[in-house]
Amino acid sequence: MNQPLHLLQGLILMLPERCAWCSADPLYVDYHDHEWGVPLHDDHRLFEMLILEGVQAGLSWLTILRKREHYRAAFDDFDPERIARYDAAKIADLLANPGIVRNHLKIAAAIRNAQGYLTIREQQGGFNAFLWRYVEFQPRQNAWPTLVEVPTRTPEAEAMSRDLKRLGFNFVGPTVCYAFMQAVGMVNDHTTNCFRHREVQELA
Numbered sequence: 313m314n315q316p317l318h319l320l321q322g323l324i325l326m327l328p329e330r331c332a333w334c335s336a337d338p339l340y341v342d343y344h345d346h347e348w349g350v351p352l353h354d355d356h357r358l359f360e361m362l363i364l365e366g367v368q369a370g371l372s373w374l375t376i377l378r379k380r381e382h383y384r385a386a387f388d389d390f391d392p393e394r395i396a397r398y399d400a401a402k403i404a405d406l407l408a409n410p411g412i413v414r415n416h417l418k419i420a421a422a423i424r425n426a427q428g429y430l431t432i433r434e435q436q437g438g439f440n441a442f443l444w445r446y447v448e449f450q451p452r453q454n455a456w457p458t459l460v461e462v463p464t465r466t467p468e469a470e471a472m473s474r475d476l477k478r479l480g481f482n483f484v485g486p487t488v489c490y491a492f493m494q495a496v497g498m499v500n501d502h503t504t505n506c507f508r509h510r511e512v513q514e515l516a
Contacts, residue, residue, distance in 0.1 A: 328507040329505050329506060329507060330344055330345075330506050330507065330508070331344060331459065331502055331503050331506045331508075332458070332459040332503070333459060335374065337374060339374070339377050339378065340373075340374050340377065343377055344508070345508065347495070348494070348495055348502075348508075349494065349495070349497050349499075349500055349501065349502055349508065349512040350496075350497045350512060350515060351451050351496070351497035351498075351515060351516060352495075352496040352497055353440045353444070354440070355433070355438055355439040355440050356390065356391075356392075357390075358439050358440060358443060358496060359390055359392055359425075359426075359429050359439060360384075360390040361492060361495055361496055362425065362484070362492050363383075363387075363390060363421075363422050363425060364376050364380065364383065365488050365489075365491050365492040365495065366418065366421055366422075366425070366482070366483030366484060366488055367383075367412075367413050367415075367418050367422075367483070368488075368491070369418075369483055369485075369488060371413065376413075379411060379412055379413065382409070382411025382412050383411075383412055385411070386406060386409050386411060386412050387406075387412075387422065392426040392429040392430055393426075393430065395422055395423055395426035396423065396426040396427045396429075396430055398423050403416070403419055403420070403423075406419050407419065417482075417483075418483060420482070421481075421482035421483045424480050424481065424482050425480075425481045425482065425483075425484075427480060428476065428479040428480045428481045431479055431480070432479065443472070443496075443498070444498065446468045446469075446471060446472050446493075446498070447468060447493070447498045447499065450516070451497050451498060451499065451500055451515075451516040452498065452499040452500065453500050453513055453516065454499055454500055454501055455504050455509075456501060456503050456504065457503060457504050457505070458503060458505075459503060462501050462503070463490065464487050464490060464491075465486040465487050465489075465490045466486075466490055466493075466499075468493070468498075469486045469487075469489040469490035469493055470486045470489075472484075472486075472489045472493070473485055473486045473488070473489045476489070497512065497515070497516075500512045500513055500516070
């Protein structure tokens with residue numbers, strides 16, 4: 313039985329407003345509502361997110377979300393010690409895996425980045441401490457009214473990119489680094505009309 317028009321209009325008004333980049337895809341909505349912008353401090357998961365953000369270059373984030381579980385299986389749950397030791401045979405297996413982005417440069421970058429991660433852990437004590445110093449260990453609380461005002465790179469992201477590249481990381485340009493900073497909650501870039509803006513702000 314069809315719902316009366318006034319009831320449907322009421323349901324629409326009750327729907328939470330989200331950032332304009334979030335589509336209606338349930339996987340994307342769940343990611344937006346529960347992950348994006350939430351401060352993340354686990355070294356392992358920070359490494360995972362940096363790898364996935366690099367893989368996303370030239371693709372949509374939804375494409376990567378749909379492949380994330382395949383990536384976790386293919387890349388040993390993003391264990392940097394194991395990834396750092398991947399050899400030509402393992403690379404060949406990954407290039408044959410339809411569940412991931414079969415790009416040789418991006419696979420090679422994951423290996424180099426794992427090696428860089430181990431260097432940071434040895435020399436600086438941890439990945440979390442290394443990364444969060446770019447925002448002085450406190451999430452930046454932005455207040456962008458609309459998506460068009462949200463930057464794609466910042467001086468902090470540029471500094472992170474330069475430092476990571478010096479350590480041998482690949483696919484870590486300033487735009488990738490800023491997308492990573494947004495994703496792991498180093499900055500709160502939910503637009504002010506989004507219901508998550510205040511919730512994420514309170515998490516800080």
